[in-house]
Amino acid sequence: MxxxxxxGLRKQVSKRDVFTKKVLxxxxxxxxxxxxxxxxxxxxxxxxxxxxKRCNRALTVVESKVA
Numbered sequence: 426m427x428x429x430x431x432x433g434l435r436k437q438v439s440k441r442d443v444f445t446k447k448v449l450x451x452x453x454x455x456x457x458x459x460x461x462x463x464x465x466x467x468x469x470x471x472x473x474x475x476x477x478k479r480c481n482r483a484l485t486v487v488e489s490k491v492a
Contacts, residue, residue, distance in 0.1 A: 427439035484492065 426436055427442035428436050430437050
């Protein structure tokens with residue numbers, strides 16, 4: 426989060442203000458990438474597990490009328 430914007434909301438999400446050159450020199454990029462990939466894969470895995478099998482196929486006309 427960055428603060429002090431004159432246009433729009435006063436507080437906004439700002440990748441440029443968070444990941445400055447100073448921060449990027451201190452944090453190893455490979456490690457940052459690994460953590461980000463793990464978080465995304467964990468989130469996507471949970472989304473896939475929660476998906477029902479019935480949503481993956483189209484219903485026939487008769488099945489849709491019964492439903």
